[in-house]
Amino acid sequence: MAHTGRYSRQQLFSGIGEAGQERLLRSRVLIVGVGALGTVSANHLARSGVGSIRLVDRDYVELSNLQRQTLFTEADVEEVLPKAIAAKQALEKINSTIEIEAFVEDVTEKNIKTFMQDVDVVLDGTDNFQTRFLLNDASYKYGVPFSYGGAVSARGMSAFLEPGKTPCLRCFIQSGASPGETCDTVGVISPVVDIVASLQAVETIKYLVESGKNRRSLTSFDVWTNYSHSLAFQEPKVDCPTCQLQHYPALEAQSEAETTLCGRNTIQITRQQPIDLTQWATKLERSAQIKSTPFLLRATLTEGETLVLFPDGRVLVQGTEDLVRAKSLYSKYIGN
CATH class of the missing domain: 3.40.50.720 (NAD(P)-binding Rossmann-like Domain)
Incomplete structure (x- = not known):
């Protein structure tokens, strides 16, 4: 063998x-x-x-x-x-x-x-x-x-x-x-x-x-x-x-568009379409500190929270468990 x-x-x-x-x-x-x-x-x-x-x-x-x-x-x-x-x-x-x-x-x-x-x-x-x-x-x-x-x-x-x-x-x-x-x-x-x-x-x-x-x-x-x-x-x-x-x-069951990750101080929001990391790095670099890799994009916002974008359409809003706050930040920086 x-x-x-x-x-x-x-x-x-x-x-x-x-x-x-x-x-x-x-x-x-x-x-x-x-x-x-x-x-x-x-x-x-x-x-x-x-x-x-x-x-x-x-x-x-x-x-x-x-x-x-x-x-x-x-x-x-x-x-x-x-x-x-x-x-x-x-x-x-x-x-x-x-x-x-x-x-x-x-x-x-x-x-x-x-x-x-x-x-x-x-x-x-x-x-x-x-x-x-x-x-x-x-x-x-x-x-x-x-x-x-x-x-x-x-x-x-x-x-x-x-x-x-x-x-x-x-x-x-x-x-x-x-x-x-x-x-x-x-x-x-x-x-x-x-x-x-x-x-x-x-x-x-x-x-x-x-x-x-x-x-x-x-x-x-x-x-x-x-x-x-x-x-x-x-x-x-x-x-x-x-x-x-x-x-x-x-x-x-149908997956929720927004999911609170228990104990992580993080809310996951899922878009219906994929995310182009290169395109979003350019969009966000004027308003956030960017860390870009082939697998994800991490944007540290001036408000204190962090957005983590994945190619499959997911966005993690880190730094809050308040769904209203997370959706507000998502809407401000990512949109619909």
């Missing part, structure tokens, strides 16, 4: 062996959200030899990310690199023999089917339940397993959800529940991120090598208080709209 040297220690493990390694090399995984969980998971899967990894993230690297988002460096912060691009560059240095795709986009009900095309597992690297329920519903509609994970403070949770064999995320967590605490409101320590993402990665690897050993439980823990609990999967809820009634509410 051409890859024997690279993966020799992994192949010595009886649960994988040469046959399992060949399956990994033929596998395709989608990682949505390339932040804390996404970078750790991607690192494990790339080093393990998953043949194709598709990364999707809407954000760019900031200094506060470096404490726990393990693929990024200070240079990525200086260059204002999108997370998907920075992660792709890092992973290609780790394993140049596999395919890494990177998309700087917001995953919505309009494009999730395209991103899921031909993948074997969808891995959750997101930081909000709105997107998680979208991934959950898409996974069950299209029959693709969903490796769920979440981490905040010192607490973590994970489960490997398999359409037709296990309950879905909606059977455990109500979609109308409060968004609760986030890393941006109560913080997070990096070891808990590594633990959750490692659980997500190992369950993904188990599935891809056809081990038949996937955990059938929802695992939760607090590494600071030494608490841990495993909730064995029960029968799905009979009225679950996703895995029982097949209504897939997140796929039928």
